[in-house]
Amino acid sequence: xxxxxxxxxxxxxxxxxxxxxxxxxxxxxxxxxxxxxxxxxxxxxxxxxxxxxxxxxxxxxxxxxxxxxxxxxxxxxxxxxxxxxxxxxxxxxxxxxxxxxxxxxxxxxxxxxxxxxxxxxxxxxxxxxxxxxxxxxxxxxxxxxxxxxxxxxxxxxxxxxxxxxxxxxxxxxxxxxxxxxxxxxxxxxxxxxxxxxxxxxxxxxxxxxxxxxxxxxxxxxxxxxxxxxxxxxxxxxxxxxxxxxxxxxxxxxxxxxxxxxxxxxxxxxxxxxxxxxxxxxxxxxxxxxxxxxxxxxxxxxxxxxxxxxxxxxxxxxxxxxxxxxxxxxxxxxxxxxxxxxxxxxxxxxxxxxxxxxxxxxxxxxxxxxxxxxxxxxxxxxxxxxxxxxxxxxxxxxxxxxxxxxxxxxxxxxxxxxxxxxxxxxxxxxxxxxxxxxxxxxxxxxxxxxxxxxxxxxxxxxxxxxxxxxxxxxxxxxxxxxxxxxxxxxxxxxxxxxxxxxxxxxx
Amino acid sequence: xxxxxxxxxxxxxxxxxxxxxxxxxxxxxxxxxxxxxxxxxxxxxxxxxxxxxxxxxxxxxxxxxxxxxxxxxxxxxxxxxxxxxxxxxxxxxxxxxxxxxxxxxxxxxxxxxxxxxxxxxxxxxxxxxxxxxxxxxxxxxxxxxxxxxxxxxxxxxxxxxxxxxxxxxxxxxxxxxxxxxxxxxxxxxxxxxxxxxxxxxxxxxxxxxxxxxxxxxxxxxxxxxxxxxxxxxxxxxxxxxxxxxxxxxxxxxxxxxxxxxxxxxxxxxxxxxxxxxxxxxxxxxxxxxxxxxxxxxxxxxxxxxxxxxxxxxxxxxxxxxxxxxxxxxxxxxxxxxxxxxxxxxxxxxxxxxxxxxxxxxxxxxxxxxxxxxxxxxxxxxxxxxxxxxxxxxxxxxxxxxxxxxxxxxxxxxxxxxxxxxxxxxxxxxxxxxxxxxxxxxx
Numbered sequence: 011x012x013x014x015x016x017x018x019x020x021x022x023x024x025x026x027x028x029x030x031x032x033x034x035x036x037x038x039x040x041x042x043x044x045x046x047x048x049x050x051x052x053x054x055x056x057x058x059x060x061x062x063x064x065x066x067x068x069x070x071x072x073x074x075x076x077x078x079x080x081x082x083x084x085x086x087x088x089x090x091x092x093x094x095x096x097x098x099x100x101x102x103x104x105x106x107x108x109x110x111x112x113x114x115x116x117x118x119x120x121x122x123x124x125x126x127x128x129x130x131x132x133x134x135x136x137x138x139x140x141x142x143x144x145x146x147x148x149x150x151x152x153x154x155x156x157x158x159x160x161x162x163x164x165x166x167x168x169x170x171x172x173x174x175x176x177x178x179x180x181x182x183x184x185x186x187x188x189x190x191x192x193x194x195x196x197x198x199x200x201x202x203x204x205x206x207x208x209x210x211x212x213x214x215x216x217x218x219x220x221x222x223x224x225x226x227x228x229x230x231x232x233x234x235x236x237x238x239x240x241x242x243x244x245x246x247x248x249x250x251x252x253x254x255x256x257x258x259x260x261x262x263x264x265x266x267x268x269x270x271x272x273x274x275x276x277x278x279x280x281x282x283x284x285x286x287x288x289x290x291x292x293x294x295x296x297x298x299x300x301x302x303x304x305x306x307x308x309x310x311x312x313x314x315x316x317x318x319x320x321x322x323x324x325x326x327x328x329x330x331x332x333x334x335x336x337x338x339x340x341x342x343x344x345x346x347x348x349x350x351x352x353x354x355x356x357x358x359x360x361x362x363x364x365x366x367x368x369x370x371x372x373x374x375x376x377x378x379x380x381x382x383x384x385x386x387x388x389x390x391x392x393x394x395x396x397x398x399x400x401x402x403x404x405x406x407x408x409x410x411x412x413x414x415x416x417x418x419x420x421x422x423x424x425x426x427x428x429x430x431x432x433x434x435x436x437x438x439x440x441x442x443x444x445x446x447x448x449x450x451x452x453x454x455x456x457x458x459x460x461x462x463x464x465x466x467x468x469x470x471x472x473x474x475x476x477x478x479x480x481x482x483x484x485x486x487x488x489x490x491x492x493x494x495x496x497x498x499x500x501x502x503x504x505x506x507x508x509x510x511x512x513x514x515x516x
Numbered sequence: 517x518x519x520x521x522x523x524x525x526x527x528x529x530x531x532x533x534x535x536x537x538x539x540x541x542x543x544x545x546x547x548x549x550x551x552x553x554x555x556x557x558x559x560x561x562x563x564x565x566x567x568x569x570x571x572x573x574x575x576x577x578x579x580x581x582x583x584x585x586x587x588x589x590x591x592x593x594x595x596x597x598x599x600x601x602x603x604x605x606x607x608x609x610x611x612x613x614x615x616x617x618x619x620x621x622x623x624x625x626x627x628x629x630x631x632x633x634x635x636x637x638x639x640x641x642x643x644x645x646x647x648x649x650x651x652x653x654x655x656x657x658x659x660x661x662x663x664x665x666x667x668x669x670x671x672x673x674x675x676x677x678x679x680x681x682x683x684x685x686x687x688x689x690x691x692x693x694x695x696x697x698x699x700x701x702x703x704x705x706x707x708x709x710x711x712x713x714x715x716x717x718x719x720x721x722x723x724x725x726x727x728x729x730x731x732x733x734x735x736x737x738x739x740x741x742x743x744x745x746x747x748x749x750x751x752x753x754x755x756x757x758x759x760x761x762x763x764x765x766x767x768x769x770x771x772x773x774x775x776x777x778x779x780x781x782x783x784x785x786x787x788x789x790x791x792x793x794x795x796x797x798x799x800x801x802x803x804x805x806x807x808x809x810x811x812x813x814x815x816x817x818x819x820x821x822x823x824x825x826x827x828x829x830x831x832x833x834x835x836x837x838x839x840x841x842x843x844x845x846x847x848x849x850x851x852x853x854x855x856x857x858x859x860x861x862x863x864x865x866x867x868x869x870x871x872x873x874x875x876x877x878x879x880x881x882x883x884x885x886x887x888x889x890x891x892x893x894x895x896x897x898x899x900x901x902x903x904x905x906x907x908x909x910x911x912x913x914x915x916x917x918x919x920x921x922x923x924x925x926x927x928x929x930x931x932x933x934x935x936x937x938x939x940x941x942x943x944x945x946x947x948x949x950x951x952x953x954x955x956x957x958x
Binding site for chain 2: 227230345368444468
């Protein structure tokens, strides 16, 4: 039986949940993503069977005699697309029980329209996973403590692929690697990953487990619908029986429990374009180039200072001591004079300020649309983000004013874990980031992740409340381009073994 | 300037057998190009040029099932919210219709433009409940406020703190006339005066629907409205609380591929050329959308539904502040109709933002109200709207896409209008402090 949201998940349950769902693997700085395609069902299932024993679960890390945690040096996880499940010959009647958005995939035209995957981000232009290349069937996600360890793990994975003799192939040229930079600065130079929700079932408090893991009670106190298989397909009971009293004829087994949905987006960041825009706008506002003012403006767009300190806590200047402080509200800042309403962090988690609702209802609405982010950076930094620490320093001036393009691609591999892609990832992107009228704003989409500069639409401008006159930037270009993407299902270990060992005749 | 609230005209007219597809084809052409942007200039556009209207806030044309007339029969819903008198609206509708026969000519009983008014009048249905976000705003005034805000944006863009002194008089002289806030005592008296007819509303509702329906229907609505002290007190006194959930699991179907099937004869399910794709995205534009929903009321429950509607209508007319229906601020207009001699309930709304956020806000703000409205319809989830996935499935499977959806201010949300009104009012009032306060964010 599923545990209630507030109670902690037992060890047996944690051992069934892939580690990627409950851990960001903060100590494993290096990551690689292997995208594969199933050419034939039987060898693909054999490959799954071979991969599964090495999959990292959420089981608590062992401790030494003196109480120290023994952290793993390597973590390996796997997720599949709907195309991949179909290629494993999962029958249509089972595929139909997966969420519609997962079945359709990320690249459908009407999906692209609401996600803002248009113009330069259109899936036809993607490096992989788009509408032109071969489909992604699965991704193997490897996190390692060192580059050498990562290399070894990737070689091992490739050896497993080779064993299938062409039954499972790596999508040519799509091996992606990422890393966690010192100080966790994303390529624009901002400390990232501060506002991570905690899972109530894992930490004992936080967002209800069912928002991130299938089979548990969510924000609304509901165990949401999840994929299921007819009991006769699982005669020896590898999967638990579905607990729902509404779906007992025919009897079903729960394929979803302890699994989750995962969204992948390769987001390329135009770092030069970003800072040049800030320079242009500060010159337009003040008539002169000023690195400190550029940082001020960029921070107004992000909602945090480069150190990670929230504008709501440090409205006037960066304060590195507040870099990891995530407890704040917008209660004392109704007009956005500290943190603009249109800023990225305000939109993606409006906290107590979903306009015009009261604080309690706002907090509740925000909690229903949280995401667990699992990102790694790719590409070398264009400048040392530490240079931004002192905006008046020469290092900072040199870094920002003399920034030149080195023609290298950089950005983040964005992964997020959510129990409902539709009401979490897509909701945030559509209703909050891409909404030019968010909270009563005028023509102001998310300056970082909104679909700005879209053909046939009014231009979007960042509005920054200020005394005595608000500032409004000129038309926002897109600083972030989507280069690849996928909607994935990350099964429980039991479900993985089920998928690997049951021959499907559909 | 008028102080008369916008009116609604809603017409249900049977489509002649065999004319459904040609009618849809005509409507689609208009619907695809309702803002006059997509078709090549000079292309023949049979139908209605809504963008030439000056008094229509929102309008839609929807093809609905007409099960009482026969299995394959359809009917056309025309529903508009407009300023001014009924006759003026009809005159405008005729004036912007370029080819009346192409649309109205395909409907039963239409004999020609000469008898159009009589034709429409005979097929009009009246709402049981009608909420208007801004009862004192006409299309013209809203356009003035939007234009003024746009002009002011440019002025402020070009201004600097040094020119603040010039800015205030410039904005103040350019502002459209706006009602100034009344002294608080007058405003309070006006609120009481507006609320007084509630007594008559209650008497009328009891006479029409019976005291039991009015009492229990109203209690059902307010069960979850505990943030209002009055309702909290009534709930405590009457021991009125949400029934315990039957199961922690959602009752929603696990099969997401099959198109919803009608549960009872005449159960409206999404029909028409879009039926192949789930209706999730059909109308999910960022700024504004329409929702047309038809459900079948269980036998013997029409009185209860009408009582619930009477309570909502009375609240909307007598108590709701501008831009907010029991705290929900994403609705421009919403109407409910009990049609077909009490057999069906039809909801017609014009709302802001994505479908998901609209429904989520309802569930957050007025959960028990949703139950009160739809629990007497077939197909309602056993755990009500608290089972949000099942409730959303219920709505989607009874939602009908519009062939044409027109908005006079498609980029304005209710919140934008609230802001624009405040800005215009501050500027028209000429008080420097108010204007300066607005200039810090706006």
